[in-house]
Amino acid sequence: MWQYRVVSNSGKKVLIVGGGASGTFTAIALTRAGIEPVNIVIAEPRELLGEGLAYQTRDELHRLNVPTGRLSAIEDLPDDFMEWSSAPSYSFMERRTYSTYLRGHLSGEIRHLREFVTELKPEANEKVLATYSSGLQESFDAVVLSMGLGEARIPEFLKGVPDSPRIIKDVWDGKPLPEGRTLLCFGTGLTFIDIALTHLARDPRNMVIAISGSGNLPERHERSQIAPFTPTLSDVDTLEKLRSYLAGAGESWREAVDGLRPIMEAMWRTFTPEEREEFLRTDGSNWFRRRHRIAPEVGDRVDAEIRAGRIVVKSGKVSKVLVGEEEIALTLEDGSTLAGEYLALCIGRDYELSDPLTLNLVATEETSRGPLRMGLHVDVSTGLLLKPNGDSHTNIFALGPLRSGEAFESTAIPEIRKQAFAIARSLTSVENQG
Ligand SMILES: Cc1cc2nc3c(=O)[nH]c(=O)nc-3n(C[C@H](O)[C@H](O)[C@H](O)COP(=O)(O)OP(=O)(O)OC[C@H]3O[C@@H](n4cnc5c(N)ncnc54)[C@H](O)[C@@H]3O)c2cc1C
Structure with missing residues (x-):
């Protein structure tokens, strides 16, 4: 003890x-x-x-x-x-x-x-x-x-849609995922990675189809440790400066993002309310993908599943959902349809x-x-x-x-x-x- x-x-x-x-x-x-x-x-x-x-x-x-x-x-x-x-x-x-x-x-x-x-x-x-x-x-x-x-967040297209066992609204509610061959995931971030790996490990015949606006997956950590940059607050104390700091890092974006950690809170406090709002709206999704990265081994596993065709990632906007007895289908704005036995919401809280x-x-x-x-x-x-x-x-x-x-x-x-x-x-x- x-x-x-x-x-x-x-x-x-x-x-x-x-x-x-x-x-x-x-x-x-x-x-x-x-x-x-x-x-x-x-x-x-x-x-x-x-x-x-x-x-x-x-x-x-x-x-x-x-x-x-x-x-x-x-x-x-x-x-x-x-x-x-x-x-x-x-x-x-x-x-x-x-x-x-x-x-x-x-x-x-x-x-x-x-x-x-x-x-x-x-x-x-x-x-x-x-x-x-x-x-x-x-x-x-x-x-x-x-x-x-x-x-757990609920996307617009589900507002007003009655609750159904085909829709898993909170993937972290402590209940196991339901058994099914094809799982649809709405969201392609960190939660999606966890849920997809769990579903695929259950049965070699299982597959996952994921959809998000960008179709971007989270970035991954390097295989060996990196040395973060050491920016000062005055390098990033406006949104414009932050953007130029990140853009200037090029391939070394991980070093740039991690280097902000010690001054992140101070930086955020110097931003105006408008800058904070704009950052979240326009840069937020890219920021979170880069700031919260998956382990390299997890990235390898996801790559292998994509190559094997067991993970399919789509980008687009969902316009309609159809909940049937044994299936749930999402219609995208381009007219295409994705179908599976269950839909898991993976867009955070x-x-x-x-x-x-x-x-x-x-x-x-x-x-x-x-x-x-x-x-x-x-x-x-x-x-x-x-x-x-x-x-x-x-x-x-x-x-x-x-x-x-x-x-x-x-x-x-x-x-x-x-x-x-x-x-x-x-x-x-x-x-x-x-
Ligand atoms: C899936 C996931 C994976 C993550 N992985 C990592 C990681 O690998 N590394 C990392 O650094 N961070 C990670 N994070 C981020 C971070 O660690 C979590 O956000 C962290 O767990 C936050 O902890 P918390 O205690 O504040 O909130 P929570 O974990 O949400 O816990 C809050 C608790 O408060 C209880 N509660 C709520 N209201 C009341 C009330 N009124 N009275 C009594 N109890 C109440 C709830 O029951 C709950 O148990 C992850 C986050 C998530 C969601």
Whole structure:
């Protein structure tokens, strides 16, 4: 069992809302900063902490898309995941291993409450009152929000189409994919790659037909480590400069994209609201393909399946869907038709959350939506939740995808770890100075 470095015996009682990767990182960071594990509660309805959306998979074909050497759970022990996994620094491990690793760092004294938090109310005594889905209430000195992303996105062409077992709206709902020979996938990004590999591995006769506007697949990591460029903020502090920085990199676009990582949040904050909106609308899809790359081995496997004719990728716009008894068919604007037994939506999730807690926090004006309605209104320099008028809460924090509107790239593990450890430092800094 991991030995915790107790810096102070803080009596602070902290609630973490959501026990996916962000919530689990927060618990690990809080414990290392000196908050006693018995004073930490993680509200998470799922059985296993650390899984959330991304790390619940049991499929060995689903790989991490960040190299092992960058995935330590502990900020001051950067080699920790490498040592735990005995894998080389530049390798891409199975994603299913990651929550096991994270849970190994959680003290057994932390209370895992299998409840949704439905309401949070700041109280006069500087505490926050939490209401759970069971109706029970409990008071905390601080709360950390880590509810992740919103619902799976639904494309326009499916709006108004009645639910059908032929349409898999949320591929990460924990249910196995239905059995069928030909699977249609709407979307050709990272989720598509996972779903396609799972479907194809089940039966050599299976095939996948994927459709998206561009028909572009995610880019892949190089086979050996690259050295990122080291741009400064003034190189990219407008959208025009960012575009010219990326275009100037030519073949070295990976080095250029990875080099932005340390200054991404600052860059995003210098952009005007119009620049942010334009970037997402016109450059977004290319950016995500290049920023979140698949492991080289996964790329090889996808290439082989395409060569074998088991993955067919189309570009185009869907104009109509026809749901039959045994088949589902998509008609494209060029008049062609794609048919299969099932349609899986692989276009990611909304950045705008619609869960009861978020709706309640917004309705009671404890906070508002983040820029572009992505995540929540958060002060990224402190991690504290902001009210609609810009006033800061003193004891409610938010991290991970909830910061996407303010920080943009806030979903990958290296960013989440950094945020969790900063929150823990901030929550314990008064005690530690004594
Ligand atoms: C399929 C996939 C693969 C990814 N692969 C990688 C990768 O290889 N490398 C990488 O760096 N990043 C990867 N990411 C990105 C990143 O790691 C995830 O976005 C990350 O898991 C975010 O974690 P989270 O805890 O914030 O959100 P989630 O994983 O969504 O977890 C949120 C949790 O909060 C709970 N919850 C929600 N509302 C409440 C409430 N009101 N009360 C109590 N609980 C609540 C939910 O049940 C859920 O378990 C991937 C993301 C996805 C979706």
